[in-house]
Ligand SMILES: Cc1ncc(C[n+]2csc(CCOP(=O)(O)OP(=O)(O)O)c2C)c(N)n1
Ligand code: SF4
């Protein structure tokens with residue numbers, strides 16, 4: 001018999017245990033003065049925030065050297081709750097903005113947390129180009145299969161036949177397979193998990209944060225209020241149960257084969273983890289080779 | 302503060318406006334450029350790409366102008382002086398993130414070497430048709446600063462000024478060149494570094510916990526900035542926000558935030574204002590012009606004066622904020638203002654508004670692709686003097 005969703009959640013949920021009692025278990029990492037947050041109950045975004053904070057703690061990175069950039073959307077509100085240098089930019093431009101931060105202060109590790117629409121539709125061009133350059137960024141894309149913030153419209157990851165407010169008779173576009181897009185664009189780290197896999201997501205975030213270059217983590221997450229309701233998929237917990245029963249871990253999967261079909265199995269795993277010089281490493285190598293001592297590398301302001 | 306000698310190519314040069322602009326940026330302290338190639342502005346980015354490795358600058362050619370402007374806004378928060386450069390179609394693409402930079406109050410410079418529009422228009426030929434876009438191009442209410450150079454020398458000098466103004470008012474400054482000025486080659490004198498005045502970024506000095514990214518005091522002042530990555534844990538957003546940078550979605554917060562963006566420019570208009578006037582005090586007609594058109598107008602003014610007409614000139618170096626008060630001072634004394642511009646009537650609307658019917662306002666339009674025939678301006682002066 002499969003576990004109840006409640007059991008799964010308590011098994012999987014990883015909240016760092018503070019030594020001293022705190023007002024909030026993640027005090028110091030969350031902007032507690034901004035709580036309560038805007039997200040609906042059982043929305044998957046909060047889980048990703050929890051995993052991000054835990055992953056950041058696990059990464060061992062100096063907190064002051066980590067920044068986070070979001071675009072616009074429910075997921076795009078992530079930056080607003082994290083007690084880091086946090087930037088809430090414009091719809092689709094999170095990766096471009098983050099590129100500016102990462103190049104402006106090369107000592108920083110900049111993460112982008114944003115939605116599927118933000119990263120793969122309006123921001124798709126920035127996504128593939130930052131991956132192509134192997135820009136030193138960790139991208140966490142919360143894929144809830146729709147444009148939630150604006151009321152549940154279809155987006156670039158909406159599975160075929162799923163309903164959305166702008167696909168009232170079922171979506172008929174081919175969705176993006178984001179890990180494949182990331183890998184083929186040049187990402188050095190590519191993983192997909194669901195918000196059920198909190199420990200995996202946490203580890204992936206820790207790995208992505210310490211890995212130089214362009215890392216991409218897709219986190220499939222429930223949007224109970226819009227996507228699930230419109231498709232009569234139940235509550236956030238029901239979707240967690242669905243992930244439990246249908247997520248198949250396969251680290252060796254070929255990213256070409258892991259398209260997501262409506263309410264079918266979801267292949268998850270760490271698909272790519274390789275080494276490749278970053279944008280700045282390449283820049284320094286080429287310019288030092290060509291210009292020798294005359295080359296003065298950019299050192300930040 | 303004086304310029305860092307490493308970036309100052311002291312000496313006499315024979316270069317075009319685009320190259321002079323690049324030298325001005327480097328001398329002015331710019332160390333970050335994100336851009337996307339577009340005629341007739343590309344030479345600015347090309348020269349910066351060539352020069353930056355020798356001065357410790359960070360150059361990136363982005364995938365488009367949306368990305369370029371976004372990257373500039375992001376980079377500026379790390380403390381670096383940042384800029385981008387483009388022309389018409391790219392200027393349109395930059396508008397949304399220009400709004401973001403405005404809302405986040407990041408100092409930066411956006412160079413627009415204007416060409417004929419709309420759309421792809423005249424890629425290689427001049428225009429001054431983006432002047433209202435410089436004022437109203439991004440959505441919502443705000444005020445920015447726009448400068449219009451009329452020579453390669455000014456492309457150098459005023460790019461430094463643009464960076465200084467950006468720092469003083471924590472605002473994007475639009476450097477509105479035109480193709481003629483950008484591609485015109487003239488002598489450019491680059492002085493010694495210690496003759497170049499630089500306004501450095503004002504960084505916050507107090508306790509980290511007490512830092513607020515914004516100050517809305519209502520007096521036109523702006524607060525200091527920090528560098529990302531130094532533990533201030535700032536939050537900044539394009540949403541309407543309070544002084545902590547936190548989103549606040551209501552009418553009161555909007556009023557405070559937006560009025561601040563407008564006040565910090567308009568309350569300081571006279572300090573920001575750079576205009577060049579000649580013989581306006583007893584003039585019957587004042588010719589108001591900017592950019593390349595100011596040089597064409599000069600010929601018409603000389604001809605008119607030779608005919609005995611009392612003509613003054615006002616050259617707008619800062620076009621935005623508009624020197625409204627100065628026009629108010631002159632409007633009762635003169636018969637007419639003549640406004641030649643390479644568009645079908647943009648800045649003339651602002652002149653008309655300020656003149657408020659107290660004198661004639663005569664537009665000398667040109668759709669773009671070339672400069673005016675000075676005789677057209679002369680005719681307008683003669684009509685105005687009647
Ligand atoms: C330029 C622009 N176009 C459209 C919008 C409206 N908008 C806000 S959020 C959003 C979609 C967000 O979808 P996604 O990125 O998937 O985030 P989610 O809300 O699903 O977490 C859209 C279209 C906008 N803010 N800016
Ligand atoms: S609308 Fe959907 S994505 Fe947005 S907060 Fe609610 S559940 Fe989450």
Ligand SMILES: [Mg+2]
Nearest residue numbers: 115116144146
């Ligand atoms: Mg979404």
